[in-house]
Amino acid sequence: MKTFMNEHNQMMRLTEAIENIDQIGGGTRTGNALSSMKTLFKMAYRDNVPQILIVITDGKSEDGVNQTARDLRQQGINIYAIGIKDAVQQELEEIAGTKNKMFFVNDFDSLKHIKLQVKSVILTYSFFFFLYFLVCKNVRADIVFLVDSSNSIRPAEFQKIKDFMQSFVIKVDVGLDNVRIGLIQFSSEIREEFQLDRYSTIADVRRAIQEIQQIKLGTLTGKALTFAASYFDPPRGGRPELKQYLIVITDGEAQDSVKNPARAIRDKGITIYAINFKASREELEEITEDQERLFFVQSYDALENIHENLTQIVCEKSQPGKDDF
Template identity: 60%
Template sequence: MDIRFSVSCTDNVGPSAAVQTPVFNFMHVNKPIEFSGTAQMHKIKQMHVCTIGSQILAAITDFKYLSSTICNKNTKADIILLVDSSESIRPVDFQKMKDFMQLIVNRSDIGADKVQIGLLQFSSEPQEEFQLNRYGSKADLRRAISGIRQIKSGTMTGKALTFASSYFDGPKGGRPRVKQYLIVITDGEAQGIVREPAETIRNKGITIYAIGVLYANNSQLVDIAGSQDKVFFEDNFDSLTFLEKEILFEICNPGDSCKRTEVADIIFVVHGSRSITDLQFQGIQRILEAVVNDSVVGKDNVQFGAVVYSTNPQDHFSLNMYSAKSQVREAISNLTTMPGLTFTARALNFARERFGMAYGGRTSSLSVTRILVLITDQPTSPSDRPNLPAAAKSLKQDGINVFAVGVDEASRTELEEIVGE
């Protein structure tokens, strides 16, 4: 299956706006460095290619989609949400789908001349909740979404697609010469044919995004969306939270060439000596988990590895050790600090080798983007400092993209040297 990294990247860093996490306050490196709160992390380099997970970028700096509204005032779009309401979906997961729909509303600029949103449910039979032009405010849309009730029957997706087609037409609120989108969410295999009714919708110029959760059939999702790059697959309903930015970025930036990469090997290299507090280390773990949550994890998609270092580096898990998002998150939660000094060059050399095939890395011939994310709170120890230029050069020669993030007393000069500034 295809993996997409949603990014809103440009060749120049845009206006700074702090991004809050439980521990860290992030801002651009090209702004004045102002320490506040528990710690301050700074973006040292922005890669000029769209090849990294949106949450890596979000953790280090702010991008267009991090504002409260992704679809700005210049955006016009008709969006129909077609959601599976079958009995296989637990009530708690149905609520998570409603939460996802609320996020779509919250991050859109709603109005008759802006973004319109309609909602249909389906089970054995499709059911209208509201048409595109029914509600003209976020408050009304949120209230309507909160009030829907699960149908709890079969999964007749094809019938639902046929039903949905007319909801983009003028009599039901559709607007001519406005981009139109159908977002389908389902957790299971469709009963019946989906290719033909979906093709009919796409032939009207409507873009379909298909979101599959748990037991959804990927082949059917491709039949619905028309191509793999418009299919999103998650292993649980919690992960829907991280999709709304990606989908809305594509809807609201249709001409942006900066989209999504297919596969990546990502290794986190985290300084974990006793100089970093437990609270800071927990904050770093939350960042790493956010990157994982925004990715489709798998041996054919995105692989993650993690190295924690002090005087010596320790390989906590290699790239091919885990193939499920939940497994990677659990492994990250089990990372621990270790006694010792700060031998960053040694850790970088160690991590570079972990991109090799012996440790689960994939060859460059497979067009795999390789990314190393370094997070440290200290300059490297004096005895290790002379080794830093060679370590940075080796990473560059191997084609490994590096992000370096400094916390508290980290050396900005060293981090810029590591990323090649």
């Protein structure tokens, strides 16, 4: 393996270095190659600079890629996968984490036809990365995730919910003086994962999110909302003098009433957003009181498409002098 991270900071020298690399030959151990990227990206890390990995492959990997790719994404690395000819599309999706970040061509000559498309996607991501940095920098707010952990959610789908929360967290200015993050799971029972003043770094919050274990029982959303109300109080690390948000993620209709518990939360000045897969619009409007605060997604993969929008909304509304919509 030959790498150039941090070695070439001029276009001409980088182009020359790429021209001079020699093909290794041998098999296709994509998982092993992905694993080696972890250390390289850590060494090259710079504050407020996006980290992007483009994987180009023409065949099925001889080792697993799912976990190593997920580890990289959890590290904050945005992965794009380009498959050629005999590449396996499911494997490309496992690498990229979503179909929106994978490309496929039938032969090597066709790579030139997707060059502008790939460039456009990456430039768009980089633009929004810096936009989030500018909008979210120095924002002060309390954000609690209230996550449905019922048995109607399959393990792979629950992982996508965790990926969504991790993607959200990496774009805000996490810190005890800035954005505090809390997390509660609910099913037929409620599990307090961590309160608002538990973690002070993005890395710690993301690790804690990844370690949560699904409950897999019923869906008592009303009970969970009642429990969540006190999570924003000072004894739990809350700062009522700042903007406070509850983000509810659920995949089904509640088995109890949500109207009064949600109203009690809103009466404390807390803004509620709801992300839904199957629940009724009427029920979710009872939770948020405003359809503009609802996000309906058709699949768990589509979560990738809304975290950027939700992050920007929360950061903008948390700026001093801004009112909630």
